[in-house]
Amino acid sequence: xxxxxxxxxxxxxxxxxxxxxxxxxxxxxxxxxxxxxxxxxxxxxxxxxxxxxxxxxxxxxxxxxxxxxxxxxxxxxxxxxxxxxxxxxxxxxxxxxxxxxxxxxxxxxxxxxxxxxxxxxxxxxxxxxxxxxxxxxxxxxxxxxxxxxxxxxxxxxxxxxxxxxxxxxxxxxxxxxxxxxxxxxxxxxxxxxxxxxxxxxxxxxxxxxxxxxxxxxxxxxxxxxxxxxxxxxxxxxxxxxxxxxxxxxxxxxxxxxxxx
Numbered sequence: 445x446x447x448x449x450x451x452x453x454x455x456x457x458x459x460x461x462x463x464x465x466x467x468x469x470x471x472x473x474x475x476x477x478x479x480x481x482x483x484x485x486x487x488x489x490x491x492x493x494x495x496x497x498x499x500x501x502x503x504x505x506x507x508x509x510x511x512x513x514x515x516x517x518x519x520x521x522x523x524x525x526x527x528x529x530x531x532x533x534x535x536x537x538x539x540x541x542x543x544x545x546x547x548x549x550x551x552x553x554x555x556x557x558x559x560x561x562x563x564x565x566x567x568x569x570x571x572x573x574x575x576x577x578x579x580x581x582x583x584x585x586x587x588x589x590x591x592x593x594x595x596x597x598x599x600x601x602x603x604x605x606x607x608x609x610x611x612x613x614x615x616x617x618x619x620x621x622x623x624x625x626x627x628x629x630x631x632x633x634x635x636x637x638x639x640x641x642x643x644x645x646x647x648x649x650x651x652x653x654x655x656x657x658x659x660x661x662x663x664x665x666x667x668x669x670x671x672x673x674x675x676x677x678x679x680x681x682x683x684x685x686x687x688x689x690x691x692x693x694x695x696x697x698x699x700x701x702x703x704x
Contacts, residue, residue: 453573456523458664459502463525465649466503468629471618473505477537481509483691484565484598487698488515491596493562499550499587500570504530504543511539518557522549550574550583553590560592567600567694571674572666575642580674585681594703597683603695604643604668611635611643627651641668671695 459466467473484506488496494516498507501519503526511517511534521527527545534540548556550566564587574580587597617629628650636642647662671688674697678686683699690696 453575453665455573455664458662459521459523460525462647462649462662463503463523463529465627466526466529468620468627468649469617469647477505477509480506480567481513484510485513487598487696488563488596491562491594491700493596495562497553497557497559497561497564497590499553499564499566500568501530501545502526502568504533506565506567507543508534508537508539511542512537517542518544518546518561520546520548520553520557522547551579551586554586557590559590561590561595562592563596563598564590565598565600567598569600569602569666569694571599571601572604572669573664575640575665575667577677580669581677581680584677584683588681588683588701591701593701595701597678597699597701599674599697600691600694601669601674601697602666602693603671603690604641604666605670605672608641608668608670625651625653626657635668642666643668671697 470476496510496515496517498517498519501507501521504519507517507519507530519530521530524547527547531540531545534543546556571580571583574583591597613633615631615633617631620627630648632646632648634644634646642665644663644665647664649660650657652658675686678699682702684702686697686699688695688697
């Protein structure tokens with residue numbers, strides 16, 4: 445299946461650049477790890493899920509948490525920097541031997557991993573990096589093909605629908621008081637009418653102490669994707685039992701592949 449390169453949003457440079465600092469967008473990354481595992485297990489408990497493909501593993505937040513709970517995990521990400529960070533975190537948490545790491549974007553997964561899986565997940569608002577309708581449809585079709593009959597797809601993403609009208613520009617992040625320096629994160633959003641409507645997250649990291657601070661800026665583009673748009677594509681690729689619920693800033697959408 446060929447990738448349509450028009451409006452292909454290569455995010456690897458962004459994620460490679462921030463891989464070492466990814467945890468700074470969380471108040472407490474270790475606490476987030478624990479919370480993610482317990483929350484995902486809540487979705488999986490009644491569905492006989494043992495094998496999971498984490499299609500956008502990032503620094504390993506979900507993959508490590510799930511491996512610690514006894515799931516068999518394949519963790520994929522297009523960013524070599526984030527994969528290296530995820531392997532490091534997995535080793536620190538004693539689960540390196542329970543996770544298979546694969547470097548791949550969504551649209552090459554079917555060439556890089558061997559299904560079927562009981563569940564495919566993508567969290568951290570990775571799906572909105574896909575800018576075109578056909579890229580979203582192609583990706584969800586690949587996810588469906590990698591699921592066993594009756595398997596579950598779980599997507600975690602920012603729901604842009606309530607943000608499109610007001611179009612916020614400034615979003616605060618975190619303040620970390622570390623030994624010898626203070627680190628501050630925040631976002632400036634730049635909106636574009638498209639079509640489709642997109643928003644560039646300019647992620648700022650400010651670090652220093654006393655009177656001296658330095659700033660770095662890292663831009664990355666998202667489509668202002670809504671839950672309704674994702675639901676339409678889920679239906680088009682044949683998924684069923686579609687549900688959506690909010691979990692803090694994230695919208696969690698689940699669907700299942702028909703059992704027959």
